[in-house]
Amino acid sequence: MLRRRVFHAALQQLFTGTQETERALPCGLLCALRGGRSLDLHRHKSSLLDVRERTLIAVKPDGVQRRLIGQIIQRFEQRGFKLVGLKMLQATQDVLSEHYCHLRTKPFYGNLLHYMTSGPLVVMVWEGHNVVQTSRTMVGNTNPAEALAGTVRGDFSIHVSRNVVHASDSVEGAQKEIQLWFQTKDLLDWDLWDQTSTDDV
Numbered sequence: 199m200l201r202r203r204v205f206h207a208a209l210q211q212l213f214t215g216t217q218e219t220e221r222a223l224p225c226g227l228l229c230a231l232r233g234g235r236s237l238d239l240h241r242h243k244s245s246l247l248d249v250r251e252r253t254l255i256a257v258k259p260d261g262v263q264r265r266l267i268g269q270i271i272q273r274f275e276q277r278g279f280k281l282v283g284l285k286m287l288q289a290t291q292d293v294l295s296e297h298y299c300h301l302r303t304k305p306f307y308g309n310l311l312h313y314m315t316s317g318p319l320v321v322m323v324w325e326g327h328n329v330v331q332t333s334r335t336m337v338g339n340t341n342p343a344e345a346l347a348g349t350v351r352g353d354f355s356i357h358v359s360r361n362v363v364h365a366s367d368s369v370e371g372a373q374k375e376i377q378l379w380f381q382t383k384d385l386l387d388w389d390l391w392d393q394t395s396t397d398d399v
C-alpha cells in the first residue's frame with residue numbers, strides 16, 4: 199500500500215515535470231514513462247493520467263446483416279472504452295485496397311474485397327488505456343474456429359471469411375486506419391463523466 203502511494207506520488211510529480219523526481223527514479227522506469235508520455239499519456243483535470251490511445255473497430259457486412267452492431271458496441275462500452283467516432287457506410291474498393299494492402303498477394307484477397315463491399319459497415323474509433331491490444335483480445339483470433347469463447351469472433355462466427363469484426367492490430371496501424379476511414383473533424387473529444395471531476399455538480 200505504502201509502496202503504491204510512493205509510486206503514485208512519484209508519477210504525479212514526474213508528469214508535472216520536476217527534475218528532482220526524474221533524478222530519483224531508476225533510468226529504465228524513467229525512459230519507459232517518458233516514452234509513454236510522449237506517445238499517449240495526457241494529464242487530465244481530475245485523474246492522474248488519462249490515456250488517449252485510439253483504435254479502429256469495424257462491424258463487417260456480415261455483422262451488420264446479422265444485427266450484431268448493438269452487441270458489439272455494448273462490449274466496448276461495458277469494458278470501459280470511450281466511443282469517439284462512429285459511422286455507417288458502404289466501403290469503396292479504393293479505401294479497402296488501402297486498408298488491406300498487406301494482403302494484396304493473398305489468394306483470398308479478391309473474395310475479401312467482394313465480401314467487404316457486399317453491404318454496409320459500421321466503423322468506429324474507440325479510445326482508452328491500452329485499447330489496441332485489449333480490443334484484439336476482445337475480438338479474438340482471426341480464424342473464429344480458433345477464437346476463444348467470450349471473444350466476438352468466438353461467440354458469433356465459425357469461418358475466417360465471415361469473422362464479423364475488424365480491430366486494428368497495432369498503435370501505428372490504428373493511427374493509419376483511423377486517418378483512412380475518418381476525417382479529424384468527425385472524431386469527438388469529449389469527457390466521460392466518470393473520469394472527470396464532480397466538483398461542478
Ligand code: DAT
Nearest residue numbers: 301306310339340358359361363364365367
Ligand atoms: P485480422 O482481421 O485478425 O487483423 P488479417 O489482418 O490477417 O486478420 O486479415 C484481414 C481479414 O482477411 C481477416 O479478418 C479475414 C480475412 N482473412 C485472413 N486470413 C484469411 C484466410 N486464410 N482465408 C480467408 N480470409 C482470410
Ligand code: MG
Nearest residue numbers: 364365366367
Ligand atoms: Mg488485420
